[in-house]
Amino acid sequence: MISPELIGALTIVIPAIVVAYIAFFWRRRPIFWFVVALALVGSGYLYSTGALRDIGLSIIGDIEAVEQAR
Numbered sequence: 001m002i003s004p005e006l007i008g009a010l011t012i013v014i015p016a017i018v019v020a021y022i023a024f025f026w027r028r029r030p031i032f033w034f035v036v037a038l039a040l041v042g043s044g045y046l047y048s049t050g051a052l053r054d055i056g057l058s059i060i061g062d063i064e065a066v067e068q069a070r
Helices: 004-024 029-049 051-060 063-069
Strands: none
Touching: 004 029, 004 051, 029 051
8 A cells, every 4th residue: 555645745746747847848947847856845844744644644535544554
């Protein structure tokens, strides 16, 4: 089973990279890489505060069942 932290990170980082790619990749490549780095740093901050776990558990759905399986 995938950890809730990984699901939360993918929920934050993948859409940010897709939007940055569409908006900035061909014209402003340094801004694209800045947005990618910002998404990764932001997910690191959310991981350190425990928010990625909460985001992942809200995406998975049944929080109590996931907590009991741990």
